[in-house]
Amino acid sequence: MTIDRTLHHFPLDPASRQARLALGEKRLPFVEVSTRYWERPKELTRLNPSGMVPVLVEKPADGPPLVLCELRAILDHLEEAYPDPPLLAPDPAERAEARRLLTWFERKFEFEASGYILHEKIEKRLLGLGSPDLANLRMGRDGLKNHLFMLDDLLQAREWLAGKRMSFADFAAAAHISVIDYFGDMPWREFPAVKTWYMKLKSRPAFRPLLSDRWPGLHPAGHYDDLDF
Amino acid sequence: MTIDRTLHHFPLDPASRQARLALGEKRLPFVEVSTRYWERPKELTRLNPSGMVPVLVEKPADGPPLVLCELRAILDHLEEAYPDPPLLAPDPAERAEARRLLTWFERKFEFEASGYILHEKIEKRLLGLGSPDLANLRMGRDGLKNHLFMLDDLLQAREWLAGKRMSFADFAAAAHISVIDYFGDMPWREFPAVKTWYMKLKSRPAFRPLLSDRWPGLHPAGHYDDLDF
CATH class of the missing domain: 1.20.1050.10 (Glutathione S-transferase Yfyf (Class Pi); Chain A, domain 2)
Incomplete structure (x- = not known):
């Protein structure tokens, strides 16, 4: 199944960087949208009510997009949906x-x-x-x-x-x-x-x-x- | 397998309360140790270098104790080790x-x-x-x-x-x-x-x-x- 992935992020934000590293290690292709989140752009606040980055949107070829707001939701989803390679030990x-x-x-x-x-x-x-x-x-x-x-x-x-x-x-x-x-x-x-x-x-x-x-x-x-x- | 559980917590701390609610909903018996964490008691800082509550210790009848520091480690462990009842939806x-x-x-x-x-x-x-x-x-x-x-x-x-x-x-x-x-x-x-x-x-x-x-x-x-x- 093809999934189009878009990461809304700010390059010098530590949380955004963690999301990029996790996507990269799991070899998941994604488009980066760099956002000036402190200006509260509408595109971002529509996705995430807190107005914060990172936000990852996964669009499957069919079906609704999955919107993952905040780092925790992104990391936990990536580990659950794409367990290989694992980024948490089994122990x-x-x-x-x-x-x-x-x-x-x-x-x-x-x-x-x-x-x-x-x-x-x-x-x-x-x-x-x-x-x-x-x-x-x-x-x-x-x-x-x-x-x-x-x-x-x-x-x-x-x-x-x-x-x-x-x-x-x-x-x-x-x-x-x-x-x-x-x-x-x-x-x-x-x-x-x-x-x-x-x-x-x-x-x-x-x-x-x-x-x-x-x-x-x-x-x-x-x-x-x-x-x- | 019998596991002895001890939760180090402070009754009016929101994070501690979340750990108690999760343990309660999963019907896992535990002993509560109420701690004055702001006085940095040694028993607590030995378990958790940050000196914060909650900390959950699970002691199996055999084998080393599992020390879970901070709410995130506790909640994620409880959901992984005791999935029933689930406290996250499957969707x-x-x-x-x-x-x-x-x-x-x-x-x-x-x-x-x-x-x-x-x-x-x-x-x-x-x-x-x-x-x-x-x-x-x-x-x-x-x-x-x-x-x-x-x-x-x-x-x-x-x-x-x-x-x-x-x-x-x-x-x-x-x-x-x-x-x-x-x-x-x-x-x-x-x-x-x-x-x-x-x-x-x-x-x-x-x-x-x-x-x-x-x-x-x-x-x-x-x-x-x-x-x-």
């Missing part, structure tokens, strides 16, 4: 660990690290709110380091973040980190295990589209798309 | 709708409504931060009304929040609303469809333990445990 403990980390990135990491950095570096620019506040940036960078210590510890003991298998947890971490890296704010040298893990992810075909993302007026750091950084 | 569109709403409550509803109210009415009391700020409470109550208009619209068209079946989405909404109702802040009269739906949920056996929750120094509204309010 219940490793599945639980992946899901614990998904919550960690969505709440703790975003509140304590990436939220500060991305607000100052992206949102302020897009919304015309002036230049970054240095105290906020420092808060974000300090928070980031605390989280990177935790990740580095995990990755010294495990091949992938949740255990033996690459999972949604790796995509969550890599999506957040890749946007921070776009702005050159990743202290790579201090966290060698995180760096090795990120190099592995960065060289996967599913990651390539993220490395060619550019947004007008927001320039990536020189090493951003370098596989050997 | 992919209805599953996606339930997951969209889970994200809605976890982010939008919490940021715009319950977060304000519960910070002022619970956190400030527990942390000794003084009396509620009236401007913040008003913000929370205004946000709450906007969300209730949306829920009332949905519930005029559907039997349950995500469609034809009771699901995790109903538990998410009811868990948040029930804590707000504990403090007497639910404007029931203006939202008859929400009220009818809440009465249905309130009368389920799984809901009963929530209605007998009391926390020292925090008194529930008079109608809180009344099935016919």
Whole structure:
């Protein structure tokens, strides 16, 4: 059965990036529609009442379209409808660990690290709110380091973040980190295990589209798309 | 196989309440450990590095315990390990709708409504931060009304929040609303469809333990445990 897939997303949004990585790893072709969601475009709010990205629309050749709003609905649907390759381990403990980390990135990491950095570096620019506040940036960078210590510890003991298998947890971490890296704010040298893990992810075909993302007026750091950084 | 289950939770935490409702509906016996998580008790942080509730521990008679940290890991595990009764519909569109709403409550509803109210009415009391700020409470109550208009619209068209079946989405909404109702802040009269739906949920056996929750120094509204309010 042919299904036309359209992903409504914003290239520098960590949640959108997780959806793109999952689609890419499962080798599901899709059309990308980049949306300025902060302007509340009608096409998007008609699909998703929250007005947020990502939204994935699957249109089968016959039958109604399936509209998947918000990252959680997208990831869970992809894993249920296209289980091969799996992006959650079969072992219940490793599945639980992946899901614990998904919550960690969505709440703790975003509140304590990436939220500060991305607000100052992206949102302020897009919304015309002036230049970054240095105290906020420092808060974000300090928070980031605390989280990177935790990740580095995990990755010294495990091949992938949740255990033996690459999972949604790796995509969550890599999506957040890749946007921070776009702005050159990743202290790579201090966290060698995180760096090795990120190099592995960065060289996967599913990651390539993220490395060619550019947004007008927001320039990536020189090493951003370098596989050997 | 006998499994000993222990849920570490806080009675007035909406996420903890969702875990209790799911366990109750699936008729899985468990021991409740009420925890003052804001004091960062060692027993809890050893189990969950984020220090948050809920955490569910399943101990089989033989073999290692399975530690499920954060609500998402708990709900997804319960649905996978104990599919009967299902708490997500089989239809992919209805599953996606339930997951969209889970994200809605976890982010939008919490940021715009319950977060304000519960910070002022619970956190400030527990942390000794003084009396509620009236401007913040008003913000929370205004946000709450906007969300209730949306829920009332949905519930005029559907039997349950995500469609034809009771699901995790109903538990998410009811868990948040029930804590707000504990403090007497639910404007029931203006939202008859929400009220009818809440009465249905309130009368389920799984809901009963929530209605007998009391926390020292925090008194529930008079109608809180009344099935016919």
